[in-house]
Amino acid sequence: MDLNFTADELAFRDEVRAFCRSAIPADIREKLIAGRHPSKDDKVRWTRILAQKGWAVPHWPIEYGGKGWTPVQQYIFGEEVSQTPAPEPAGSGINLVGPVIYTFGSDAQKKYFLPRIVNVDDWWCEGFSEPGAGSDLASLKTRAVRNGDHYIVNGQKIWTSLAQYSNWIFCLVRTDPDAKKQRGISFLLIDLKSPGVTVRPIQLFDGYPEVCEVFFDDVRVPVENLVGEENRGWDYAKFVLGNGRVTIACVGLSKERIRRIKELASRTRVGGERLIDRVDFRKKIAAVEVQLKALEMTQLRVVANQSKLEKGTQDSTSSILKIKGSEIQQATAELLMDVIGPYALPYQSEEEFQSGETAIGPDWAGPIAPAYFNGRKVPIYSGSDEIQKNIIAKVVLGL
Amino acid sequence: MDLDLSEEQRLLKDGVERLMREHYSFENRRKYRAEKLGFSEAMWARYAELGLLGLPFAEVHGGLGAGAVETMIVMEAFGRALILEPYFATVVLAGGILRHGANEAQNSKLVPAIAEGRMKLAFAYAEPQSRYDLFDVETQAKRDGEGWVLNGTKGLVLHGDAADKIIVSARTAGGAREKNGIGLFLVDANAPGLLRRAYPTQDGLRAAEITLQNVRIGGADVIGDPAGAFPIISRVADEAIAALCAEAIGCFAEMQAITVNYLKTRKQFGTTIGSFQVLQHRAVDMFVELEQSRSMATYATMMAGESDVTERERALSAAKAQIGQSSKALGRQAIQLHGGIGMTMEYSIGHYFKHVTMIDASFGDTDHHLQRLAALGGLFGDQAIQR
Numbered sequence: 206m207d208l209n210f211t212a213d214e215l216a217f218r219d220e221v222r223a224f225c226r227s228a229i230p231a232d233i234r235e236k237l238i239a240g241r242h243p244s245k246d247d248k249v250r251w252t253r254i255l256a257q258k259g260w261a262v263p264h265w266p267i268e269y270g271g272k273g274w275t276p277v278q279q280y281i282f283g284e285e286v287s288q289t290p291a292p293e294p295a296g297s298g299i300n301l302v303g304p305v306i307y308t309f310g311s312d313a314q315k316k317y318f319l320p321r322i323v324n325v326d327d328w329w330c331e332g333f334s335e336p337g338a339g340s341d342l343a344s345l346k347t348r349a350v351r352n353g354d355h356y357i358v359n360g361q362k363i364w365t366s367l368a369q370y371s372n373w374i375f376c377l378v379r380t381d382p383d384a385k386k387q388r389g390i391s392f393l394l395i396d397l398k399s400p401g402v403t404v405r406p407i408q409l410f411d412g413y414p415e416v417c418e419v420f421f422d423d424v425r426v427p428v429e430n431l432v433g434e435e436n437r438g439w440d441y442a443k444f445v446l447g448n449g450r451v452t453i454a455c456v457g458l459s460k461e462r463i464r465r466i467k468e469l470a471s472r473t474r475v476g477g478e479r480l481i482d483r484v485d486f487r488k489k490i491a492a493v494e495v496q497l498k499a500l501e502m503t504q505l506r507v508v509a510n511q512s513k514l515e516k517g518t519q520d521s522t523s524s525i526l527k528i529k530g531s532e533i534q535q536a537t538a539e540l541l542m543d544v545i546g547p548y549a550l551p552y553q554s555e556e557e558f559q560s561g562e563t564a565i566g567p568d569w570a571g572p573i574a575p576a577y578f579n580g581r582k583v584p585i586y587s588g589s590d591e592i593q594k595n596i597i598a599k600v601v602l603g604l
Numbered sequence: 605m606d607l608d609l610s611e612e613q614r615l616l617k618d619g620v621e622r623l624m625r626e627h628y629s630f631e632n633r634r635k636y637r638a639e640k641l642g643f644s645e646a647m648w649a650r651y652a653e654l655g656l657l658g659l660p661f662a663e664v665h666g667g668l669g670a671g672a673v674e675t676m677i678v679m680e681a682f683g684r685a686l687i688l689e690p691y692f693a694t695v696v697l698a699g700g701i702l703r704h705g706a707n708e709a710q711n712s713k714l715v716p717a718i719a720e721g722r723m724k725l726a727f728a729y730a731e732p733q734s735r736y737d738l739f740d741v742e743t744q745a746k747r748d749g750e751g752w753v754l755n756g757t758k759g760l761v762l763h764g765d766a767a768d769k770i771i772v773s774a775r776t777a778g779g780a781r782e783k784n785g786i787g788l789f790l791v792d793a794n795a796p797g798l799l800r801r802a803y804p805t806q807d808g809l810r811a812a813e814i815t816l817q818n819v820r821i822g823g824a825d826v827i828g829d830p831a832g833a834f835p836i837i838s839r840v841a842d843e844a845i846a847a848l849c850a851e852a853i854g855c856f857a858e859m860q861a862i863t864v865n866y867l868k869t870r871k872q873f874g875t876t877i878g879s880f881q882v883l884q885h886r887a888v889d890m891f892v893e894l895e896q897s898r899s900m901a902t903y904a905t906m907m908a909g910e911s912d913v914t915e916r917e918r919a920l921s922a923a924k925a926q927i928g929q930s931s932k933a934l935g936r937q938a939i940q941l942h943g944g945i946g947m948t949m950e951y952s953i954g955h956y957f958k959h960v961t962m963i964d965a966s967f968g969d970t971d972h973h974l975q976r977l978a979a980l981g982g983l984f985g986d987q988a989i990q991r
Contacts, residue, residue: 207605467989468988481989487979491925491974491977495925495929495974495983525891594885602887603868604867
């Protein structure tokens with residue numbers, strides 16, 4: 206056993222670090238350090254910078270632009286990007302639909318879509334949840350009826366992240382209403398510019414319109430946009446939700462947050478002393494750091510085990526990454542609230558920041574409360590923590 | 605980076621696990637506890653036979669020259685079986701002092717006796733007032749010709765009653781809580797003036813309060829620098845923490861397995877209680893604690909020998925804080941999910957709960973280690989703090 210990276214791995218880390226530090230546009234980095242949301246343009250710019258370096262999709266198979274890195278190298282890469290800090294590469298295309306297409310898609314789909322994902326020519330969103338199908342995803346009702354060489358799609362998706370910026374959506378649709386609910390679902394790629402599609406942003410309570418409702422009203426989708434086999438969509442959805450479980454822990458992001466907490470707490474005075482010098486506050490940070498270190502080690506165990514697992518199977522330990530990761534993300538957001546104290550109150554919109562309006566209170570205060578509010582989403586999205594626990598109880602504990 | 609066991613380590617793991625399976629059922633443990641010293645001499649002989657008693661010692665002294673990973677493997681298996689023998693006291697604690705502090709003559713005399721199972725040791729580091737501060741030493745050692753005279757009280761000496769020799773920390777110079785001026789002395793357990801008040805611990809082990817009244821020892825029985833032994837003590841304490849973390853993982857894993865098995869068999873309301881979601885989620889909470897703790901026990905093992913002392917102490921404090929926190933969280937659920945049967949002396953789960961609770965109260969509890977970690981600057985982003 207050896208926790209240290211090998212000389213090669215260290216050299217690789219230094220190379221990634223040096224590149225990220227020099228290539229990240231300063232405005233994007235500052236925005237992330239301040240805890241603000243990167244815009245679509247920020248994400249596209251950064252992903253294209255990576256694409257030019259050949260690093261936009263390192264985890265993909267080599268034939269589609271991947272790098273053939275080891276799991277440890279991929280881990281290092283992810284860590285370095287998030288600690289730069291730089292945005293996650295355009296997520297839904299690269300991490301979700303891309304792998305589905307190269308694993309289950311047709312040659313034509315691979316040829317058309319994959320290069321466009323790498324260069325972010327398309328911006329993808331995920332159409333899984335519906336008003337009546339949240340945790341019980343398999344009860345989804347959006348219908349796709351085959352009519353010649355098209356499907357006619359009717360229904361509604363909800364909680365679709367950043368659909369207002371997207372031009373493509375990958376959807377779970379019901380193609381066989383008579384089959385057992387998981388059996389009648391298909392995986393369809395839909396052009397959001399198709400007639401009959403309506404996208405309506407939903408403002409979250411922090412003020413950020415991060416998700417949307419997407420309505421389908423007799424939308425015609427060519428049958429060649431079906432991925433894999435009809436009625437096998439549930440299997441592909443499970444594949445999507447299984448992908449990226451390692452990055453879902455957001456260890457790098459939480460480390461960056463801890464750094465930020467310490468920096469700001471050393472600039473904040475409370476009762477005549479610096480907040481960072483108060484023993485009770487230091488202990489509160491230390492308690493979160495312990496959990497984060499444990500999560501990082503858990504993640505490394507999963508990474509180290511990855512090369513030994515059969516393809517497509519998952520390490521049982523990986524299932525705790527999301528649960529623990531969300532807990533820690535919320536804990537760091539709470540610590541930032543402790544740091545800001547009363548100047549959490551003033552609300553300034555993203556537009557005000559962009560127009561260069563003077564900050565109310567400390568210039569770093571603005572995004573802290575919204576980030577705390579926004580962070581409530583983490584244990585809800587991508588399979589709520591309660592669903593994760595159901596899965597662990599069944600699959601790992603055999604209950 | 606490599607988190608795998610080597611072939612030899614795997615063999616060791618198989619060997620010690622087999623030994624526990626064959627000889628350390630919960631029923632046997634009850635019998636061992638009723639023996640004269642509160643543990644099994646026959647098991648002690650088996651540990652010697654398997655090489656476990658010489659595991660971490662240098663090969664030139666009759667040991668196997670193994671490292672922290674091997675100790676982790678053994679302690680985890682011991683934790684699963686909840687063993688009673690003074691392995692931790694003799695091999696990890698006193699053995700650690702010998703490995704890091706003793707001279708050639710001392711090691712070549714003591715280590716073969718330990719490895720062959722002929723000698724048991726204890727380490728008297730604590731005192732009634734010292735809580736978790738290893739440098740809080742009031743016991744005095746005064747020069748007496750070639751030798752030394754010891755006076756004072758040592759507390760919570762694990763397996764102090766079974767020990768043939770006891771390593772005592774005592775002050776040769778400096779104020780009560782100074783790190784300088786502490787020495788280590790090897791004392792015969794039946795030396796004149798040494799009084800032992802032996803007692804059982806909450807978790808069924810044995811310990812002793814020891815009074816030293818003008819106990820004389822020879823000059824050859826000082827271990828290391830008589831005024832500069834604190835770094836040895838602190839290093840051994842960190843190794844001890846790693847070993848305790850591993851032992852706790854063995855306990856946690858067993859508590860998790862016993863509880864999940866109970867959920868699968870116990871019926872109420874006409875069905876197994878493991879079919880109830882509220883109980884499933886609690887079992888998952890236990891699983892999360894187990895895996896997070898396992899990660900930190902692994903981390904502790906790999907950092908126990910770190911040469912940068914600050915880095916080592918940060919890591920070991922973080923691990924011990926995690927284990928202490930988990931022993932509460934996981935232990936609470938383990939008892940609660942059993943209901944009444946979990947409260948009985950006859951059933952095993954409470955014994956595991958007691959042992960992990962005592963582990964938390966040894967070498968610093970969660971609060972103590974969060975404090976130490978915070979004082980050392982924490983684990984991440986220390987350089988972000990502006991001076």
